[in-house]
Amino acid sequence: MFMKKMIATAVALHISVTAFCQLSGKLIDANEEGIPFANVLLLHTADSSLIKGAVSDESGKFNVGGIPRGQYFLRFSAVGFKTLETQPIDIGNREALNLGAITLLTDDVQLEYVVVRAEKPLYQQETDRTIVNVESSIMTKGSSALQVLERSPGVIVDRRDNNISFYGKSGVTIMLNGKLMRLPVAQVVQMLNGMSANNIEKIELITSPPARYDAEGNAGIINIVLKKNSTVGTHGSVSATAGYGWAEKATSTLDLSHGTGRTNFYGNYTFSHDNSHSNWFATGGQNMPAIGGKLAVDFLSSSDRLDNNHNLTGGFDTHLGTTTLRGNIAYNNSKSTFNTSNEATYRLLPDSIIRMQLRAVSKNNWESTVANLFLEKELSDRQKLNADLDYLAYRNNSPIDASAVFYDSAGIEVIPPAAAFSSQQKGRSSTPIEVVVAKTDYTNQFNSTFKLEGGAKATHTYNTSNSSIETLREDALQDTAQQANCIDMKETIGAIYLSFHWQPNEANSLQAGLRYEYSDTRIDADREENRVRRKISKFFPTFFYSRHLGHDTEVQLSFNKRISRPSYNDLASSLRYNDPSSVFTGNPALRPTITTNLKAGVVYQGYTFSALLSHDEFPIARYQLLENTQRDLMFVQPVNLSYQDNMTFQATLPFKIADWWTTNLTMLGGWRKFQLLHTDEKLVKTYATWSVNGSQTFSLKRGYAVELSGWYNAQSYDGSKKVAGFGMLNLGLSKAFDNNSTLQLSVTDLLKTMKIRSGFGAITREAYDLTSVVLYRSESAWKRIVKVTYTWSFGGDAGLRQRNTSADEERNRIRR
16 A cells, blocks of 8 residues: 555656647658658757657558647658658647648669668666667677577576576566567577577567566566568578587578568578587485485586577568558477486495496477467557467477496496386477467557557467386386376466556656456376366556656656466476486476566666565476485476565666777676475575676777677575576677678687586485585586677668567467
8 A cells, every 4th residue: 555655646746737749640652652660750940959759650650749839840751762851830739730641752863772770779778678789799690599698687598407587586488579489498498599699689678567468477578579671672681600619500591571562571591500518517415215225426417419490480461551461470390319428326325336327318309380360450540459360389209218337336237226226218208289379459549648558368278298207127118107197288368458558748657557367277187196277367467657857867666466377397297307216297286476576767878777676476496306205206396485585686887988999787686585395494595696797899990899798697596406606708709891791700608617506405405315516517618619600681681570479478388
């Protein structure tokens, strides 16, 4: 109640009743076709100073709002057309003025093409998000989308566990062009690692998403926005990357688009090849009866990984008067092969020793197809209605074949008596998933100050999963009931939302909304303990307020509530082989996470300062350790914590030291508190943590540029696992040529510091009294990764035209 009164008082104090006007109209050519993406500038009549700017939409319509009383004129410009200036316009006391259709004449004298490069700051702060302008970093070309994401403030990419966290929370939603990627997180990581960053325009780090977004993702949303091209004619770009670290790397990309003014066609194909290496060493102990009681363990695992990824996208959009129709289809295919070598020493206390040499070959093959159809109808100059229909099909197959040899302390081959020490094990896991999404949205711009939005969405998902682990017993491969699973899952999610945006004057902006979501999840399994019947019904409010204090200062305040539902694979207790005594599995008892966020910030002359308070109920921590009922196997599975509280402070500081030297620095620091539920001791842990991202860019003569960038994440906790600090330093050099091409050299992990130390048992007792310290070394910790990239654009500034789809919102809850 106090917070509501405080917000209401702040709004009442700052909102004035000054009248403002909205100018609107439509730009057309001599054939009365709309001119898209034309520049619209509002200039003061007295001195031609710029007051406001806008861009016409895909049908040629434009709106310039928040105009105070006075005399102005408009200047219109577009590629291929002559610039036009209007006669002076006296706004007076009018709230709205429609100028009707305005014709631009064709410019008969044109250059073959003009390339305009505008410098954007690397980081920009808006009310609900931080924007990372990827194109402003010369490290972009030659990098993967995952590497760019890894360099973003507050983002942590765990390459060993194939997980992504944001502001210390794993419940992050990854979006592509404003829609969720409903693929397994491990596959999202793999897909982003195979996606060329050349196709990315910007990354939006959204901590307080508005009501029109799904409420999914307690950590917030990471939205990857791809480049678009809607100009008339044929355009495209080709890019090729060659590199080497532990082994060879290669990426090739082709983008094509063709526009006729009314209809545009586009396509993109990317192939990536990555031959990499990583390893980890663990030392510790445990007390497991199935192995023989108390023992100390030294474990070394080395893995050679070969990834081949294919991404193919194609689509069209067409404008038929007041109707816009779009369609696209995207196909992704990934094949990964892991050759793993494990060497372990089990010292059974007090004096027995078993040494193991294990070789495992595993594959992770997956493909997905997403089809989308989008229709938008302009009901009037102020009203729009659109509809989305999507279909997603996903297939995954992950077999593993492991064979082991055991020796005693004298080096003689033995067969240990414990059942866990089997000389051969085979695992299989297959997961087909189908998703259908229907969505509709309505927008009404009542006047220059008030906008209303509403919509509804329905999602239906069908998922089956079959998995088993077979162990060699009595000269035959056999599985047991606890090592085999077969499940069928059906889930239906319905949502409606309503929001408004009110800008009573130039200084103040208020946006508020309410979203209601209902979900019905049913999992049928061959074992009773894996069956789930769950219905969730929740309201999710959002609130945003901003006020400009002069030309260079803005204060911001936001509040929202969000949810993170367990992913399908988190709930499904499918089994995947880990080592002789443990398996990866899901947890049907997982509860969703409900998060409440309150954020305040100030933007001053480009510098950004913010504070975020959040409370999570039942946050999910993955890869935690539990004992099975029979106490002969360790489960590595996701669990709920009781709660987690976060207080996070952020500062983004851009500096221009000289005309040729710019620097950007983002610092995050804060305090976290959580309580464990899955351990014997329901431990409450409080700790402080911080991270820093920085870059130095040097723009040299003759098109040369150099960038030095780095990041560091301090010590943190993931459930009961303690993770030490880690980071890396990167170097990039680029050369721009006059033929609209660039050549870039990048060096990843310049100091070979990508080593992550973690461990269990440091803060409380774990399953089977396990204690461990694990040191993970990524490929770049062994060999610096050096890449050379050449990019050439033709027909103008070409880029990918990827349409937003509703089905993308359904991908993120599928994991491995």
